[in-house]
Amino acid sequence: MAKINHKINIFFEKTDFIGSFHSVENIPIFNNMFECCFVGRSNVGKSSLINSITKNKKNAKTSKTPGRTQKINIFKIQNNINLVDLPGYGFSKVSKILQNQMSELISTYIESRVNLKHVFVLIDIKVGIKNSDIDMFDTLNNFDRNFTIIFTKIDKTAKKTLDEQRTSVKSLMKNYPKKFSNIFFTSAKSNYGIIDIQKEIYRLSQI
């Protein structure tokens, strides 16, 4: 156990910010680099989670103002994997035009990106699954993308809520038997579950 954790620690030691992209066409194709992306509703805790995974406070920009991350940010781990931070969706307080632009950017990336191997869908444990998340699951299913669900901010809830959410997600995921693979529980605040996500990314990088 200690040995694998040590290996993971070393693996995530070397992370570099590659860049921010307004459109999918502008993202270079990195040969031999597979990508996994992170999506979720605005304010779900995506930047905080990516910062915890990459062990760098400055990597993904966290914000107290939902709906502000409007670009695709890419981080490289070793010379092996790109972590892709997609814009948040489902934030009603930004204009309809901006909402449409964001969903266009997200769906174009998901539909067309050749290097994309796996998608992590983040759900705030306190908010639960909303219609916009179901739209995302449908999009992933339609474009034949494998995905995993990560509950965030679990420091905010009691164990009972975790169990309820797990049960309800498992039931919903019966609609996506081929594409859905697993559920994780995390807290960027307490660091709970971060090692599990790192292990999963590492495992994907070895396939």
Ligand code: GDP
């Ligand atoms: P993003 O918009 O999805 O990138 O979300 P951020 O990472 O910017 O986080 C949104 C808000 O949730 C910020 O106020 C964070 O401090 C807070 N937050 C993020 N992760 C956690 C967590 O694990 N626990 C708690 N309690 N708050 C969190």
